[in-house]
């Protein structure tokens with residue numbers, strides 16, 4: 001990608017276009033230039049399409065709003081595109097496909113793959129326009145396979161799959177338990193306990209299995225299985241209010257199966273997304289079977305836990321809520337929902353299942369990238385550690401204070417999610433017509449904000465390849481930029497429909513990194529970029545190996 005960008009900017013110079021120009025302002029020169037330079041890698045037809053788009057753009061510089069049909073596109077037939085996607089296994093490289101297509105077609109393009117049709121955008125100004133146009137009840141992409149599974153098995157749906165008033169009602173109640181400041185205060189100590197236990201376990205393991213002199217041993221390993229366990233233990237602690245003992249020497253098989261089920265469910269979703277429900281059940285039969293059985297496992301795992309929570313609550317109700325309040329006993333998100341009784345048991349089950357399914361890989365995977373980036377950028381690591389150590393000492397054991405005093409921790413998470421957004425796109429269906437890049441987008445069109453290409457674009461971020469937590473305005477001493485402002489940090493989505501697990505995820509990941517940096521020095525053997533693959537969420541193709549050296 002670096003090559004493509006640097007060639008593109010060399011071209012800018014040759015065309016005499018101001019270097020500060022943003023993509024939106026320089027399209028005609030850029031298109032012609034890129035075509036001439038042959039930097040568009042997809043062969044002759046792609047180059048012809050690019051030239052066509054450039055022609056259309058030139059004709060339309062008279063200021064008139066252009067029609068939807070004039071938006072550059074990747075081919076008219078959704079079915080031909082779908083075959084290409086299957087053949088070239090593009091589902092797994094969707095993020096790079098988008099990046100390449102933006103380079104070829106400019107900052108907005110249409111794509112139809114099977115039944116799945118979208119307008120794709122990547123500039124913060126356009127993304128801002130899209131989000132600002134949200135109606136009262138914005139909709140996100142319908143995850144057809146998930147919905148189909150629920151319908152065939154008659155499971156009720158939680159916030160992930162709902163829209164409109166139905167969604168809003170559930171969501172407001174969930175927000176109280178997971179997003180509001182009071183809720184964060186309740187669950188933060190639970191996350192801190194899990195993060196610090198994890199580090200204790202890792203220190204013991206490094207001492208046992210590592211090399212080097214006693215007390216300063218180091219261990220090189222693939223931490224990903226432990227990170228999944230950490231994320232599941234943390235989720236269960238917050239959601240069910242109880243630990244499940246995944247750091248013991250014999251973690252339960254049931255939990256390992258849950259982790260596999262979530263992975264399988266995520267990996268089988270993308271190819272199924274592009275088929276209509278009837279074809280989904282026929283053409284995608286083997287995939288569908290795997291997908292459905294993964295979901296069944298996720299449901300039964302949640303069902304068993306919810307049952308336990310219900311029993312626990314009944315017995316604690318017998319003790320009386322006053323006694324519970326006196327002991328400060330927090331019963332987790334599930335306990336709070338059951339106790340308040342504002343959602344039906346069916347809806348509690350649906351939402352708890354979604355929180356569980358959405359809460360493990362989404363945090364475990366960015367933590368892999370975080371350890372890798374800190375490991376390959378030792379100076380950045382040292383700067384973050386210095387802030388963490390100082391803040392930890394001052395906070396006197398209060399984890400929230402310690403995080404607040406170390407803003408580079410938050411900057412690290414933002415930086416990881418800029419380069420490796422868990423979801424590579426965020427979708428909206430505008431409720432009324434909007435104009436983007438001077439093209440009219442009819443209400444109801446699915447528009448995708450493409451986070452991966454945006455996060456790596458030199459038009460949006462200064463020196464985008466550089467891992468720099470300080471760019472997010474994390475500390476006055478670091479000399480601040482304003483890059484954090486204005487629709488650039490969108491990994492959790494935006495507005496009323498943003499990620500409901502955001503506060504859990506942010507705190508969980510920051511606390512994890514805080515304890516790791518207090519205990520270990522991190523390094524990696526190669527500073528080569530990690531190859532990534534898209535299985536609904538963005539992951540490393542091969543998990544990076546990290547060396548943990550005890551401090």
Ligand code: HEM
Pocket residue numbers: 140159160161171235354355356358359360362363366417421422423425426427490491492493494495497498499500501502504505
């Ligand atoms: C780094 C971690 C995470 C990232 C980057 C992430 C990202 C996202 C994004 C982009 C959305 C869509 C937002 C929008 O359309 O504006 C979303 C929705 C959602 N996320 Fe997360 N997420 C993360 C962690 C979690 C966790 C830990 C949970 C559960 C505990 C969770 C549960 C959900 C749910 C249930 C929704 C649907 C919300 C709704 O539609 O109202 N996520 N997430």
